[in-house]
Amino acid sequence: MSTTIRTGGEALVQGLLSHGIDTIFGLPGVQNDHFYSAVYDAGDQIRAIQTRHEQGAAYMALGYALASGKTGVYVVVPGPGFLNTTAALATAYATHAPVLCLAGQIHSDQIGRGYGMLHEIPDQLTVMRSLTKWARRAESPGEIPQLLATALSEMRSGRPRPVGLESPIDILAGKAEMSDRPIPLTVRRPEVDxxxxxxxxxxxxxxxxxxxxxxxxxxxxxxxxxxxxxxxxxxxxxxxxxxxxxxxxxxxxxxxxxxxxxxxxxxxxxxxxxxxxxxxxxxxxxxxxxxxxxxxxxxxxxxxxxxxxxxxxxxxxxxxxxxxxxxxxxxxxxxxxAEMLALHREMEDLFDSSFQPQIDFIRAIRDTLPDDGIFVDELTQVGYASNMAMPVYQPRTFLTPNYQGTLGWGFPTALGAKVAAPDRPVLSIAGDGGFLYCAMELATAVQHGINTVSVVFNDGAYGNVRRMQKELYDGRIISSDLVNPDFVAFVESFGAIGVRVHSASSLRDALTDAFAADRPVVIEVPVGEMPGPWRMMYPNELMVEG
Structure with a gap:
């Protein structure tokens, strides 16, 4: 059996490649530099997409996983870097997504000492374990290949969910003699009774x-x-x-x-x-x-x-x-x-009478998005309506944050979906509030040629929160109005294409052009207050969260 002396970072990269993983999202930093050095040496065997924020990296890995069913991987430094990814990691857990979090860590003999080292936080591994189905820390370079195989096996066993592997800086830098033979995965699934x-x-x-x-x-x-x-x-x-x-x-x-x-x-x-x-x-x-x-x-x-x-x-x-x-x-x-078709018509009439202009916008999107095009939902009025009313023709083409309801997830998740499916149109929707959570990732999209289409419905507010403050709390409107940039100018400053339209019919025309564009496109749609969906979605209870 052949062996090679490798650093922990080289072992981690080799392990990813041996398990068919060829794409990672992340940000390099001092605690994971030995990993990124190994990524550099791997050349074009692995694509490393650097993002403008760790949050974006984790959401892109999530979108990659949801759109393809393949393992989405993100790599970040410890402490604030890892903590910036936790909303996306919680969403991966909620959506049963096969996401692998690779987090750096301070030097092994400094963990838990409270020295105040760069990026040190108390008990990072416990935080990671609370958001994944399996998480471990590498204690030596030589155990990294087996830990990675175990992580990927646990991810796929039973109900898929994210997993995490924490690697201290000295473990990634250290060397050990390792087998060149790939370690097979052991995925456990119950037999049919x-x-x-x-x-x-x-x-x-x-x-x-x-x-x-x-x-x-x-x-x-x-x-x-x-x-x-x-x-x-x-x-x-x-x-x-x-x-x-x-x-x-x-x-x-x-x-x-x-x-x-x-x-x-x-x-x-x-x-x-x-x-x-x-x-x-x-x-x-x-x-x-x-x-x-x-x-x-x-x-x-x-x-x-x-x-x-x-x-x-x-x-x-x-x-x-x-x-x-x-x-x-x-x-x-x-x-x-005949009964079921009649129910379809009844629901279409109900949507038309209850959710305008959302339904017209949804039809404009559906009319221009091919059957295999990927739609990424968001926490916005058109998104709420799309859950009930948008026709969907293939699995993995309607991406939603599930019960986590993660505001701001849509745009970066769509970027990851586009990386997974580069030959298919990918469209995300957002409100003006949610879009700006990760809008800086336009720079990532332009740099890496990730040509998604985004539609931003701009009502100058956290619209759902504002309406509930007005309707449920006697007009006590507080902290829900927003001041926004000129979205077209903002988008164009990144080198992307910015467009503004004012109706569903003009959105339909803009989308046709956007799907043919050679750059990322963001379409702003200024809107007013829209009717809320909650009485239909939650008829027996009061919906009080935005």
Whole structure:
């Protein structure tokens, strides 16, 4: 067996390459310089995208992971560098994204001493562990290859989630003799329980009015979900992360906006890769409703409500086993296509009457964005409406921060998605408040040729907060009005293309030009106050957060 003497930094880079990772996002600094030196020596085997802020690096790694399903990697110095990434790391956890955080650390013998060394914080590893499913510190250069393989294995085992590896400066600089043989990953997935499959198939076969709910855990099971829906003549309700698993063109494909009546009328709910948090907490479980869970980590959802049958397995593998079993128990079912198409039309009419001008803007975007184009959602009025009303045709093309609701994530996440999918259009939306969280990453986009299209809806305020202050707190408007730059001039100062439009029809024309541009494009749309979506999204509770 051949061996090579490597530094810890060289071992980390070699390990990334051995596991097929060829792109990293980050910022070099004194505690990770030995890693970046090894990246330099790797040449064009690995692409290093330097950002203008650690926050941007982590969000780009997240967008890369969400758009591709591949591992997104970011590299930062410890202390303030790492802490600047924690909102993105929390969002990666919420979206079950395969993100690897590589954080530097001060010298090993100084950790925990309180000397006040550069970038020192108390117990960085504990912070990292609270935001990941696995995190460790490298104690020697020679253990780095195994630690990296373990990190990547843990990331992919069970429900995917981010992981972290902390490497002190002396460990990255130190040398050790290491094997040249790549370390294989050991990804653990539960085997499909055939008894549970039979039990689920029997329960489905008896159900007269089943409904299917899908979330991000079913993102690779689109064909199987479609086959199940058609066999059961069951509507499919998609969470934000489940959008596109069943194309919006399919009659049975619906969003949560149409879900509550279907939930209350159903005698069986089939949850595939989703917790079902909204139905159980907001809609409540009808007494007559049975529940089947198909979930790779059902223990993370069982606290909401006990299932009648649980299939603990990967969604795609479980459904592949379930479909032939269902054929033995299923009844002859009348077509519900006309009923489901009528529900589509009913929802479209409701959206048109409730959410203007948001719906017209969404149509302009959908009309110009190809089916495989990637749309990155944001916490803005058009974003809230898009969760309910925007048609989505393919999985991994509607990116949302899930329950984390991370304001400002959209633009940098879109940059990472574009790096993962350079030949597909990528569009992010934002409000004026959220866009400026990471607007400096326009410099990164221009420098690295990451040609996304961004639409900024500018109402001169944290609009949702302002409206709630007005409606719920007797007009006590405080800290929600904003003074903004001239967005077109601001964008053009980076060398990107800035455009301003004032209507949905002009946005449609601007988007057509933007997708053909050879530079990043930001389109500003000045808007007034828009109607809020909360009464439809949360009909049984008061939404009090912006």
């Amino acid at each position: 055939t008894d549970a499959i039979e039990e689920a198939a029997r329960l489905m076969g008896k159900a007269r009015n089943p409904v299917i709910f899908v979330g991000g855990g079913a993102i690779d099971a689109g064909e199987e979900v479609r086959a199940l829906a058609e066999a059961l003549q069951a509507p499919v309700i998609a969470s934000g992360r489940g959008r596109g698993i069943l194309s919006s063109r399919h009659p049975f494909s619906h969003t949560y906006a149409a879900g509550e009546p279907l939930w209350k009328e159903a005698d069986l709910a089939i949850a595939i890769g989703t917790r079902l948090t909204k139905p159980f907490i907001q809609w409540q479980r009808p007494r007559h409703l049975s529940l089947i869970r198909i979930e790779i980590a059902p223990q993370e959802s069982s606290f909401l409500a006990p299932a009648d049958v649980t299939v603990a397995a990967d969604s795609k593998e479980a459904l592949r086993a379930l479909l032939p079993a269902l054929a033995r128990y299923n009844r002859q079912r009348p077509s519900r296509t």
